[in-house]
Each structure stands twice: as structure tokens, then as C-alpha cells.
Amino acid sequence: MVTDILQEILESGAILVVDPTVIQTNPDDFLDHYGHILDVISLVAKGRSGYTFYQSISAPKDNINGVFFHSFCTIADNMGIKVDAITYVHGDNFLSQNADFQLNSSDGAKIDSYACPSQENMVKYSAAIASEVAQYPIEGLILDDLMLASKKTCFCDRCRRLFASKWNIERDFSFEYLESRDLMINWNDERSTYVNQTLKEITDSVKGIKNIDISIVLKADRETGFITGANEFFGQNITELAKITNNIIIHVNPWSEIFPAKNTPEYQHLVGSFSVLDEYSRSGIKPSLYFWNVDSKDKLDVVIQLKDDLKTDKVYVEPSLLPDFTKRRTINLGF
Helix, strand or coil: CHHHHHHHHHHHCCEEEECCCCCCCCHHHHHHHHHHHCCEEEEEEECCCCCECCCCCCCCECCCCCCHHHHHHHHHHHCCCEEEEEEECCECHHHHCCHHHCEEECCCCEECCECCCCCHHHHHHHHHHHHHHHCCCCCEEEEECCCCCCCCECCCHHHHHHHHHHHCCCCCCCHHHHHHCCCHHHHHHHHHHHHHHHHHHHHHHHHCCCCCEEEEEEEECHHHCHHHHHHHHHCCCHHHHCCCCCEEEEEECCCCCCCCCCCCHHHHHHHHHCCHHHHHHHCCCEEEEEECCCCCHHHHHHHHHHHHHCCCCCEEECCCCCCCHHHHHHHHHCC
16 A cells, blocks of 8 residues: 555655655645654655646646645645755656757657756756745755766757867767767766756756755666766766765666665675765765655665665655656666
């Protein structure tokens, strides 16, 4: 039962992430039922659909859950419950349909579900939405999907033109061409610059309104080389991101469903894969963890154990997978 695992998650000290399209609940009912055990909760303000769960003047509003974030956030604040808001930045189905924000792969194919980070209007749009969300009584803002969709994106005309003029190459280049000319480091730097610029613009806009913690979710999957691979695959360079915010949330194995039992070699290997977090913590980064598909007590136990073993600040948990999990997994891993 979903309600059973929700109770377990809340009592464990993990922070539950509530997306109204996944956990379909009424804010009043939810808080009547769980409010007494809640200190902090994380609410999605703008979903991967690209639609908001509050009245936005920048983005389209969700037809069904258009006041969910507004209502839940306001009631929670009145009850003394802290709220972290989540917005999905480049993972945006609505914008991905717009030619101006179209993401392309190396072979010219249009990539669905994600928008291109190099587009200046995308940066302004993201900052405008973050500024709207910051007006609510929230303690922190979490930016998820602030990234390129995969290793072989974005090769839209704009991204190619900008890179080609900088390095004096033909505009119609491919991923393989970059590899053959030893330009991959420059290319990865270029991609991460777009992500960094977006984060900085959002941070500056929000801090002008309210001094709250701003966190970025970094995708760290075994299929993509964990934390270091996030730069090559998603343009997420943890060292550069940490110069803008020291709140980094590591999404552990989003695409590889593994919750190895404690005291197994697999568990020790997983802990070892994230041992670099200790080094980052000493340098001033405040790492937290993020998991989805935590739908049983056994999985929750592993999550809490990992939080303790990796000495991280917080752990965010979703009890299920996103509805279009397979599609996004395919895009992110570049299949």
C-alpha cells in the first residue's frame, strides 16, 4: 500500500517528495493524515510536463492540479511545516515541442521531453519561474533536470554555430568529429557553461527576493559514470556548480534500479562509488541524496543506511518511478 510506505518514509526522517501527478492526494487530506509527523516536505511546483501547480504568469498551468502547490504550501506553512519546492528546468515536455527550444542529437534527430540550455530565453524563463516560486513560504528551492538530456546533445543549429565560431570548425559537425579532433573537453566545457549560467541566473534572481537555499540535483548513475560522468553526459560539472551553490543533491542510480542489501559486496561497492562525497564535504559542499522507487521498507532501510554511511545532510525520497520512466531513461542513457 502506498499509504503504508508514506508513513514509513515520513517517520524515517527522509524528506518525501510530493508530485500531485504521481501521489494523487488532496493537500487538506494529506496534512490531516500526516501533518503531525511532518517537519519538512518537498513539493513539486513545476512538473516535467512543463506545467505549473500554481498560478504562473510565465508558464502554463496544469489543468487538474493547477492550485496544488499553492494550497499545499500555504497550509503547510500555517502548520509550521517547512517546504522545499522543486522545479524541473530543462526536462520540460511543453517547451520541447517549441522549435525555439528544440534539442537535437548528433545525428540531427529531435529529442523529446527536454529543452535546449543554450537558448537565452530558456535561461530567463527558468529564472522567472524560480522567482515566482520563491514568493511562496518555502525554505529551499530544488532545481531538477537542470542539464543536457544526454551525452550526444545538444547539436541544434544554435549550439553548433556557437561552438563552431569559437573553435573555427565547420558548423555541421558531429559527435564523432569532435572525438576525432580532440575537441571533446572543449565541447563538454561549453555544455557545462550553459548549465552553470542557468543556475547562476536563477540563483541571482531568487536571492534578490529571498535568501533561501538553492540546490541542484546531479544525476549519478552507474551507467553514466556516477558523479564524474555527470559532466560528460549531462553538462553537470560538480566543481563548477559548487562555485554557484554548495547545495548539491546526488540522485543515486536514477536509471539503474539497485537497492543492494546492507552488508553485501554490492552495497559496499555502492558506498565506494560515492566515497568522493567525503572530499567534497570537506571543501564546503553540502551533499544530500535523492532516490525514487522507494516502495518498500527494505529499500527505505538501504536509503537511510546510505545517508548515514555517506554522512550526507538530507535524503529526498519518491515512493514510485516517474510515469514516463522508460522514455526518459532511454533519452538520458543515449540509446
